[in-house]
Amino acid sequence: MMPSRIAGFIKRLHLGRRAVIAFPLVWLTLFFLLPFALVLKISLSESAIAIPPYGPLVEYADQTLNIFLNLGNYLFLLSDSLYVAAYWGSIKTAFVATVVCLLIGYPMAYAMARAPGRLQLILLLLVMLPSWTSFLIRVYAWMGILSNSGLINNLLMGLGVIDSPLRMMNTQFSVIVGIVYAYLPFMVLPLYAHLTRLDNSLLEAASDLGSRKLNTFLKVTLPLSMGGIIAGSMLVFIPAVGEFVIPELLGGPDTLMIGKVLWEEFFLNRDWPVASALAMVMLLLLLVPIVWFHRYQSRELEE
Amino acid sequence: MMRSRRRPSFTTVMLVLGLLFLYLPMVVLVVYSFNESRLVTVWAGFSTQWYGELFRDQQILSAVWTSLEIAFFAASMAVCLGTVAAFVMTRYGHFRGKTALSSMVTAPLVMPEVITGLSLLLLFVQMAQLIGWPADRGMATIWIAHTTFCSAYVAVVVAARLREVDRSIEEAAMDLGSPPVKTFFFVTLPVIAPALAAGWLLAFTLSLDDLVITSFVSGPGANTLPMVVFSSVRMGVSPKINALATLIILTVSLATLLAWYFMRRSEAKRQSVIQQGEGV
Numbered sequence: 001m002m003p004s005r006i007a008g009f010i011k012r013l014h015l016g017r018r019a020v021i022a023f024p025l026v027w028l029t030l031f032f033l034l035p036f037a038l039v040l041k042i043s044l045s046e047s048a049i050a051i052p053p054y055g056p057l058v059e060y061a062d063q064t065l066n067i068f069l070n071l072g073n074y075l076f077l078l079s080d081s082l083y084v085a086a087y088w089g090s091i092k093t094a095f096v097a098t099v100v101c102l103l104i105g106y107p108m109a110y111a112m113a114r115a116p117g118r119l120q121l122i123l124l125l126l127v128m129l130p131s132w133t134s135f136l137i138r139v140y141a142w143m144g145i146l147s148n149s150g151l152i153n154n155l156l157m158g159l160g161v162i163d164s165p166l167r168m169m170n171t172q173f174s175v176i177v178g179i180v181y182a183y184l185p186f187m188v189l190p191l192y193a194h195l196t197r198l199d200n201s202l203l204e205a206a207s208d209l210g211s212r213k214l215n216t217f218l219k220v221t222l223p224l225s226m227g228g229i230i231a232g233s234m235l236v237f238i239p240a241v242g243e244f245v246i247p248e249l250l251g252g253p254d255t256l257m258i259g260k261v262l263w264e265e266f267f268l269n270r271d272w273p274v275a276s277a278l279a280m281v282m283l284l285l286l287l288v289p290i291v292w293f294h295r296y297q298s299r300e301l302e303e
Numbered sequence: 304m305m306r307s308r309r310r311p312s313f314t315t316v317m318l319v320l321g322l323l324f325l326y327l328p329m330v331v332l333v334v335y336s337f338n339e340s341r342l343v344t345v346w347a348g349f350s351t352q353w354y355g356e357l358f359r360d361q362q363i364l365s366a367v368w369t370s371l372e373i374a375f376f377a378a379s380m381a382v383c384l385g386t387v388a389a390f391v392m393t394r395y396g397h398f399r400g401k402t403a404l405s406s407m408v409t410a411p412l413v414m415p416e417v418i419t420g421l422s423l424l425l426l427f428v429q430m431a432q433l434i435g436w437p438a439d440r441g442m443a444t445i446w447i448a449h450t451t452f453c454s455a456y457v458a459v460v461v462a463a464r465l466r467e468v469d470r471s472i473e474e475a476a477m478d479l480g481s482p483p484v485k486t487f488f489f490v491t492l493p494v495i496a497p498a499l500a501a502g503w504l505l506a507f508t509l510s511l512d513d514l515v516i517t518s519f520v521s522g523p524g525a526n527t528l529p530m531v532v533f534s535s536v537r538m539g540v541s542p543k544i545n546a547l548a549t550l551i552i553l554t555v556s557l558a559t560l561l562a563w564y565f566m567r568r569s570e571a572k573r574q575s576v577i578q579q580g581e582g583v
Contacts, residue, residue, distance in 0.1 A: 016483065017395070024388035024454070025400050028407040031451040035422030042425055052428045104324070107317035114314070121566065123318070125559055130325050132508045133555045136529050137548040140536050141328035144335065147540075149342070151331060184325065234413055242415020244515050249536060259417045266421065266519075276425070279418045290413060297409040297459075 036283070043276035046070045054273050073277035082261070083278065087285065089256040093172065094240035097179035101187040101236050102229065104180070109191035109228070110221075113198070124192065131185040139178050139249050146174050146250070170252025178246040183239070187232040194228030195221075227296055234293035238286055258282055329552055336545035353542040357550075360543065363531055370511050370528040373442060377449035378506035382499055384450065385457025385506075390487070392458070393465040411455035420519030423448050427520060440522030448520045449513060453506035460505060464498035465491075497569075504562075508555075 046055040046068065059066045077083045112123045130138060145151045146168040153165040168174055198221065206216040244259035251257065258278065266275040336354075340347035357363065388408050392401070411419065427437055427444050437444050468491070476486045492499075514529035521530065535541055 020387060021391050021395065021398055021400065021404075024384055024391065024408075024458075025404050027384055027454075028388075028404070028451065031423065031426070031447060032407050032411065032419075033403075035419075035426040038425040038429055039418075039422045052432075104317065104321055107314040108321040111312070111314035111318035121563065125563055126322060127325070129555060129559050130329065132559070133329070134529070134532075134548070134551050135512050136514055136532055136536065137332070137544070137551060138328065140532075140540070140544060140548070141332045143536070144540050145328060145331060149345075154345075181324070181328065184321070188321075238413040239415055242417050244417055245533075259415060262417050262421070263515075272425075275421060279421050282415065283418060286415070290410060293413050294406055294409045297412070298405045300463075 039276045039279050039283075042273055043073055043280045044069050044071070045273050046072070047271050047273045052272065053270055070273075073273045074281070076274060077277055077281060082256070083258075086256040086258045086261045087281070090241045090243075090258040091285070093175055093179070093255070093257060094237050094243070097176050097183070097240055098187075098233050098237040100176065100180050101184055102233060105184055105187035105191055105232065106229075109188045109195050112188070112192050113195035120196070124189075127185050127188050127192075135182060136245060138182055139246055142174065142178055142181065142250060143169070146177070169250065170255070172255055174250040175247055175255045175257070178250040179236075179240050179243065182246065183236040186235040190231035190235065191225065191228040194225045198224055227300075230292065231296050231300075234289050234296075238289050238293065241286060242282060329548075332545050332548045333552060336542060336549040338542060338545075341542060353546040357543050357546045362526070363528070363543075363547065366526050366528040366531040369442070369525060373445050373449060373525075373527065374507045374510035377446050377453055377510040378503050380446070380450040381453035381457050381506040381510075382503045384454040385502060386461050386495075386499060388454065388458040389462035389465055390491075393462050408455050408458045411452045412459070414452075416513075416515035417519075419452060420448075420516040423451075423516065424519040439524065440520055441525040444520045444522070445517055445525060445527070448516050449506075449510040452513075452516065453509050456505050456509060457499075457502035460502040461495060461498045464495045468494050504558075 041057060042054055045057050047053060048055040055068070055070075057068055059068070108127070112120060112127070115123055143150075147153070148165040148167065148169065150169065152168065153162075156162045157165065202220055202224075203216060206220050207213075211219070242259040242262075243257060244263050247255055247257040247260045248263075251260070262275050262278045262282070265271050265278060335346075337349050337351060338346055339350035339352070388404065391398075392405060392408065395401075423444075424440075427440055431437055472494075473486055473490050476490045477483070481490070512529060513527075514533055517527050518530060518533075521527070532544060532547065535544060
């Protein structure tokens, strides 16, 4: 009697609640967290000609348990200057693209936040609309614009500004243009969200107290929109470091990026252990930015 | 303030230039889809022949169907998963595993796709070795992968709405004896329904658009639209892809226009209700 009632009470109170918590927790643990452990595992195994193409980590033979931890893949990454150059190239390119996105996106978001109420929704939809179409096709658009026989070169040669086509395609320049173009909406969105929340009376107070426009911007607006700057920058920088499509379609031999190198290790060389080691090192390099973004985002999510 | 009214401010100029930067390449894509020449960059006269070729391309047509199918099921599952995650994060206070859950909800938003794709593939390979499933990679594995990363976006959208909603209505329902499940379905859900719709649409477009993760977890049987487009685009520009791009841009623009119309109408309705309320 009593125990069953208590059990029923506990059941009602906790089992339902636990099940609700467990649903996303189990799914994401299984399909998001656990896979990373497997990447770590495979990165420590030896490459083998087999299906799947890697050797076992633990082997039980002749009554002895052998555990192989092969650090060779990581040492291999260090020994070949290609990989170091690719990591450095990715970080450099992503950084420049992020700064350019911020320089274009901040004034855009500022103007949007200042626009009359009705116009704001339209502007927001206009900025977001391209990102809802197709990433691949938006990158593809630049192939027709930047190539040697592309739109810009045709236009400039037609006008007689230049005699021979400018080499813009397959350069550092085209890769950065592609990243800025593809990721700009993700910079503008969080900046806009922060700037609309900005209390106008603070700016008025600053101006009433005789603060000049630039001074007010540097001392009031900029610090109060820092959350948006961090979120926007991380939303551009982190995926850009691992970008594959843009360097593949717009890049050339001198635009080495790690996402493309990883892809080729995996799909062309079929060297899964090296690809896994590349992914682990990339994750390690991005750990600080990801934690930074997470801290900001979870504040937004929970407050 | 007065000064800015006379001549456009720096930020307004930047906004206009930024929008031009975003839209001019898309305009170029659309214009050259009507070009007669095979060369995308030389204008040779108006023609709609590339649309005809597009609709005769069986590979593209079947890929469109595959992509739509996966996107529909992935978006639907992502809405369930993301909404529950958002609800748990915003309504359950503290529980064990909350930090883990919130990290796993925000991390997919920024995780480079090559890492996510590779890690999921390794999981599926390992699962096939251990439990014999999935024997073949294809629609099912793509569905799981898309659901996982899309649910993160849904969770962010829905959590934003859940934080805005007045909790006192939910509390009132509970105080009057409504069980939590009933309260959720009859009180909370109707209020956050627009966010669920927005989350579903976002997940749908993300799933339709994904190339990198899909390429890792796909098998021989399943070719999605981005995979087919990518293998074509790699070979260089082709007017057929421009025609496809035009149709995609048209569809998204119409859907956005429709969404904008409904948002404006519901806003107008809300305003009139408020005014009526004040009149009484």
